[in-house]
Amino acid sequence: MSSSELARERDYVHGLYHQLDSLRDAAQQQLEAVRRSTPGGTHQNRSERDAFARIYEDRVGQLREIDERLAFGRLELEPEEGGPERVLRYIGRIGLRDEEQVPLLLDWRVPQARAFYQATAATPLGARARRHLQSRGRDIVRIDDEIFDSEILESDVASLQGEAALMASLTAERTGRMGDIVATIQAEQDAIIRSDLGGTLVVQGGPGTGKTAVALHRAAYLLYSHRERLSTSGVLIVGPSRSFLRYIEAVLPSLGETGVVLASLGQLFPGVDARREDVDAVASLKGSLEIAALIRRAVRSRQVVPTTTQRMEINGEILDVPAELIRGAMQKAWDSHKPHNLARVAFNKAAINALSRMLADQLRSHGNTIDDSDQKWLREDIRTAHDVKVALNTAWMPLSPQKLVNDLYARPNWLRSLTPRWTHDERQLLLREREAPFTVSDVALLDEAAEWLGEVDVEHTAAEREQSQQRKRDLENAAAAIENMGVEGMIDAETLADGFEATAERSSTADIAAADRSWAYGHIVVDEAQELSPMQWRLLARRNPLKSFTIVGDVAQASAAAAATRWDTALAAHVGSAWRLEELTINYRTPSQIVAVAEAVALAHQVSITPSRAVRESPWPVAVTTTTDGSRIASVVEAVRVDRAISAEGTMAVIVSDSLTTDVVEALEREFGNDVGEGAAGLMRPIVVLTPRESKGLEFDSVIVVEPQRIINEIARGAAALYVAMTRSTQRLSIVASEGLPQGIPESR
């Protein structure tokens, strides 16, 4: 590449940064001007001023976020007839125009940028050439060109695009946080990212094929392309654990997108943040559809028809109320087909009406005159009578999901009456102390219970619903205002709507959505989706009535006890057969020599993997140390020491099964002190000790797997768990074993 070309690109990109700085300055000045302005005294004026101040604050913030790798590509298009000979389009993280509104930089998500990711010599999509720009800070340090010459058709259709830039990014040491891949998205990934919003898209691929990266870029793409719809309905991203969410949380803001709801499986029921996992047998039972039926029976069993006449005293009058009267009121409630707590309103009303008629008849029979206007007072007497309250509550008690589920777990007799066909052992799995905190699998039960119970505090809920609806109206008005003001692209409707709020503190769409169990999201992205149980799928289907899902995962990596091993069975109940499958086939993370050993282990243990092609080799062969029981821990410490001598800067995970965690952590802490962390909380330390399950979805420069045979023996779906552990490495893999090597791992390499 000629140095003059590089210089030319440097100048162009320099100009883009100049434009970016001007925009920032302008936004900063507008912000200061708005802050200085003294609006008229009305509340409306002040809140408008604050709204605009916030617009400019956010704009300044957004323009700061995208400084890194502002422009990363250039397309040379086929010239149009009569047009200029050279047509160049630069691609970057945001769109920029000059003062005359001529585009200087295209946002990577606009349709015209598609060719940058997807063009090949065979299908150039109107492009003549593609150029990758690699930068350091604001400077361009390297350019790589691909010319689309139909004479030189690629022999390998799955060839890589921007190979130099891709390799530079793949071999870089990891920071413990996932970064965006916007400059090097590959064609098969781009097609998925830009796939239609509607319907359910399943993305299946082996480890390291970029499923998580693709899912997050797809969320950014959909938010950009369907801003109007999704900024009001929201996007939910579900990951398996809090540590995983921490790992991915910086990606969307770096793409200029905030305002999505990120939630782990333990956080999908508002007000509960479950972190503890159940043991496998319990998780498996709680994840099964059996439980949905149990919850339904449990709710119904809290509607208790009295069997005998009940005596009630109402303001000095004694009523002998036949069971039939209460039953009749209950029938009216059942006929309403509403959930328990809402139907209870109908039950109470019908019971009080029937009781007041009965009381009136009784008073008349004692010679009193009761006319219509007295009925109202009678009803009030009945409503407030202690005996009536007790009788009605006994028949139909208001219930919260938390109480119902806790009762199920803590009342063996009740559970037995609800599960006549279960075995004693099955019931034992559910029983536990009342105060025990909710587990991750309990969240789906709570949600199921909430579905059958409805809200307890009907008035409170109505207020919340009104608040959500007001928010939606604000967002619609904001979108219209943005169009009228001609400031499109400067702000999003969400930011402006924040400023429309008459009350001092009204939260963002994301906050409201996260706190509202009945919120209907516009799109849901589910990562590591193979881990979801049927009960967890039911919960997510309720949050997404339009069934607009992106589901990414690898059924071969399933390790949770109630996980899916086939997409069709996992999804059938929720979307039928109306889902489309895309597959990712290239492993960007793990070098080929590690993939080969990991796949050999999986195949030897009948784990049906999704084979993928590794894009690179690393210079380090898989290091296998076989040792004795007594020197196991010393060998682990030694393996860490050897690896740190290769690179002390990168990230390292030591993956062990539960039974060895404490010994390994203690020994490593003695040797490496504060550099050692454990579990999710230790992820930002240079050396972290994790169980295979905790390592799911993450990646490290170096991985040390301790006692692989024990992982297979001790963990449900242990061979799949070992396969996951081995494929976390981006550079080096070491194995330390004193208890024999599983089939597939060669003695020493």
Ligand SMILES: Nc1ncnc2c1ncn2[C@@H]1O[C@H](COP(=O)(O)OP(=O)(O)OP(=O)(O)O)[C@@H](O)[C@H]1O
């Ligand atoms: N096109 C790309 N350009 C640069 N890096 C990429 C690209 N695609 C994937 N990667 C990188 O490859 C690694 C693996 O990606 P990711 O974690 O998304 O894979 P995955 O399929 O979700 O893996 P697993 O199933 O093992 O969790 C990440 O570091 C990601 O940034």
